[in-house]
Structures are given as structure tokens and as C-alpha cells.
Amino acid sequence: MTLQFTQRNQTAPTHTEAMNQTDGTTLSERVLVIAGSDPSGGAGIDVDRSAAEELFGRVECVATAFTDQTSSAVSSVGARNAAIWADEVRSIWKEAGGFAVVKFGLLPGADHVRAAGRLIAEWRAEREVSVIVDPVIESSSGFEFLNEEGCRAILRELLPRGIILTPNLPELAKLTGQDLEELVEDLDLRARAGRDLGDLGGSTIIVKGGHGGEDPVCDILLEPGKRASWRTHERIKSENGPANLRGTGCRFATALAVGISAGLDVEASVDQAGRYVASCISKAIVGRTTSSN
8 A cells, every 4th residue: 555645835845755856865754653562463563663664754663562462452561661661762862863753652651651751851952853642541452551640640741741642532531531422422522622631731632533423533633822623534434344443543643753754734744644544444454453542
């Protein structure tokens, strides 16, 4: 599958333009991905890497956990020591001379969230960096990746740092205390809940609507100081049967990161990440079972 970004502003090149430069270089910078590893290949850094490759992006990956899971259930998280993976990140950062865009996936505990917060502070002392956080909280089978303390750490340690957070509706409910069923049915409530999160520290919130009841799907982009932007895309049913949604959160956040790394603004990156995930679902290439990503 080949899916390219469409040019949205006059200064940022498309990926095709970037890859076709006569000097052989690319204008899209590498993305640093910090996330969990899934041995089934349906989510985590394997999916992050494949999504980036499909969109002509380049990633460096560091694992926060080596999970024990199949396509249908999680047995254990296998969290690494947060200090160890954070030091690995520092080494890669130093060797690469920094990254313009970083994407966090699974942070399996409050200490991991706090480690992420410290890294963001270190990076921002050196250069501008866009940080995207996909808040992986719970699997579709009910396995808890991040407990209440970890969720509070996201609110206290990450949101005040001006990140881009990409919660789905179950994650939005966990982070805000809103009723999930109400969020599924009420788009205005989603926007208010997302805005409440963003107001904790000037962060951008992208509320994904895949778990909602609306058709077309409505994602809500909430940027500081701007009105809510409602981004719609078709609700896809797979050509090969019921749509399989495992790994879509990983793909969405990575596609968003790749778009930003190529110079697209957040709005254009959100639109095209949504279309990319819809394309994946339509071809039934997104994992093997439904997850909470």
C-alpha cells in the first residue's frame, strides 16, 4: 500500500517531492518513537515503524516494555526500568543531534510518565520539538497498562509541557472522569472534555472519534487559543469482513508525527493521518483484533 501526504500549505513539500530531490536528501526529519513492543506485531513499535515506512517517514525506536501478548489477550506488560530506557533515549538523541518530532506510545506506569516529562524538559532546553503522546491506558481485553496514578501523572507531568495528546474516547473518559457512554453519543461533551485537558498546560488535544456512534467519524482538533476544529472522515467497514481496529492508535499517532516532521501543520497532518488509518482499516491490515488504541 502506498499512501502519500497531500500538500496543504505553500512552504511544506509533499513526501513525494521530498523524496525526489535531485541531491538525494529528504526534507522530512526522522521521528523518535518511544513505545512498547508487541510480539504479535499488531501494535507498538513494529506498527510504528511500518506506518512510517508506508508514509515515506524515518523513525528511530526505543522500547519502554516488552509485552507478552497475542492478538486477543495481554498476559503481562514486561515494563523495562524507566531509567534504563530513558538513558537509551538520551544516547540516541545525542548521537542524532536531536529530533524535531518525538512520539510516545506505551508508558507503563507513573514512573515512566515522569521519565518522559523529564526528557521533554531536557529536549526543550536545547531546541524546539513537537511531542506527540498516544495515551495507551487499557487493552480491549481489559488489561490495564496504566493505572490511576499513571493517568494523574499524564495530567501533571505531560500536559503542562505543551504536548499533542491523541486520546480515543475510552482514554478521554479515563483522563477526565467523564462517562464513556455519554462521550460516545455527545460530540459537544467530547470537545469540552478535550478542551479541559488542553487547558491544563497549553497542550493540543486530538479527540479521536473511532469509538463513537456517529457516521462519518468525527475527530476533534483542539489547539490552544483556537476554536475547535471538527475533522470528519468515512467510517470504514473492511473489504474483508468486520473492520479490525487493533493498532490504529499507533498508526494514527505515527502518521501524525511523520506529517509534522515533513512540515505539514497539525490540521493537515490530522486529516491525512485519519485518511491513512481509514485506508488501513479498509484493507484489513491493522492487526488481528480490536484494541483500545
